[in-house]
Amino acid sequence: MRALLCAALFAGLSILPVLPVAHAQEAPSPGGPPPASAAPPPADDDLPQGGTLKVRVNLVNTYFSARDKGGYLTGLHKDDCQVFENKEPQTIKNFTQEKNLPLTIGILLDTSGSMQNVLPLEKDAAADFLRDVIKPKDEAFLINFDINVDLLADYTNSTRELRRGLDKAEINTGAGTGSVTGNSTPRGTLLYDAVYLATHDKLRQEAGRKVVVILSDGDDQGSQVKLKEAVEAAQKANTIVYVILIRDSGFSFGGGYSMSFGGGAMDQLTRETGGRVINGGNGKHLDEAFQQISDELRTQYLLSYTPKNPNIDGTFRAINITCGNGVKIQSRKGYYAVADSTTE
Template structure:
């Protein structure tokens, strides 16, 4: 299985004193090499990605900075930069449910996912693929290679194992792991996206039912906030299985919560909207985002959650944005960018 290793180099500068030797003349400095644009990360700058839609659901593409109001914990903030066309890298984590309830859907998930990733990824963008059932598996680490992505998607396979289901298909109370949905989101955000820069999104294809995760949904959402990841929840259900195993209940509530908390949306595959159609909508949204940054008036490094609200002065327009972010702790260390 491919692995991407992130190496951290610690360089210690040791002063050396040569009291008896005169200083050597310094050679002329070579001309600086043009390395292209550099992304400078300011720990005091709060960066927010968001989209704006009209009453009919269409994306608004001509907003200016003065059309918006930004508040943190209810207090107005001064916007330092604002742009619609952002050239920041895009990192996508594709999380696919391969538990017992999804067995009949895997082939469609594989085909539509490949088309989506092949279309949306540009040269500097990357994606990774995780499947989850009774456990989580990294099928493909960070790449923008269509061949490697296809190979990773080829690894999608039923992962039911010992799911804690009764012979009728119903989950047994207090039984083992069955669909570690929240755990997969938590791991993807924490282990894969936390140290990435630029725009980050998790696309989660599932029926929304979690059985056996060792982390709660709150921790999964918290980790998505800490990694600045937007979650797009794609409800894809086999109605025959859902009605049998879960009594007709839907996992849409938790999936909607994860999406709305992080500034994403929830979609549902149906006869009118296929998985491929939903992927096209997600792609359109990611290419229609705005980005803004502000220096928070609250400069405390206390690690608390700060609520963020962006309002359009046009009441007919709806802003889709994450609910907030976690301020850094005083003891946090800056981590070098990997891009």
């Protein structure tokens, strides 16, 4: 089912095959790209006898940001925080601030009819954000979604190429065309399908910090993938999802179209992956919304631990991080204990 979905939506696009890689248990929520593994170097007691280095596959990496009433905290240390898995305390093995760790960003643009008048604002704000955030070791890609899901720009470090990709985005109302979902109506906004493809197909094999930023009114129509599956795909790819809600005030939501403006679905998608929903209004607050994301990315920490439960059973494990009274932690809510291969 998933394979058919990917083939239908990304038909004609160059998508790399899914190959076994040496993840250090990068299960769900926050993170980016480059290094061959997102896992920090193993401790001395993790090294096998005989000189062959094998990466521990059960090291859980979680990116998080912390803030109090005064703003984001940048001076935390390992002893300031605790991590719990399924309410059981774990031993923190690595704790670092990761503002300079390579980053992979996916920008997902809603190009359905409801975005008609705000799409130009989305393009400009996204281009400014990428120029500000992308560093020499970072990469980004662009996807637009409406009744189809299309790759506008593949992985690149060039903000010029990304701007060209953004300029290619056009509104598609589906008039006179069929829906790739197989539904009888051509109307649709395949938001969940776009999230699944961005995280499962594009980001799951990447290491480091990985972020998806969605610009949309938050309403999905016609996706084959359900919200739960989109959330799970993002969690398994260890990807933080942000949603900037933006609404075209001149668009009429008639004919049974539900204008939920995000609602609980977008809250769940972002909360479960360590991101959040940010209100972009009618486009006037887009620069401010992107700036909030940029500030959070610059103040992230990476916390790693080897779970006391060693079973690789595919179950979901809840993660809770605390760093003292009055400190609000923004991080993924858990990970899936999925088996990955080792590397030599």
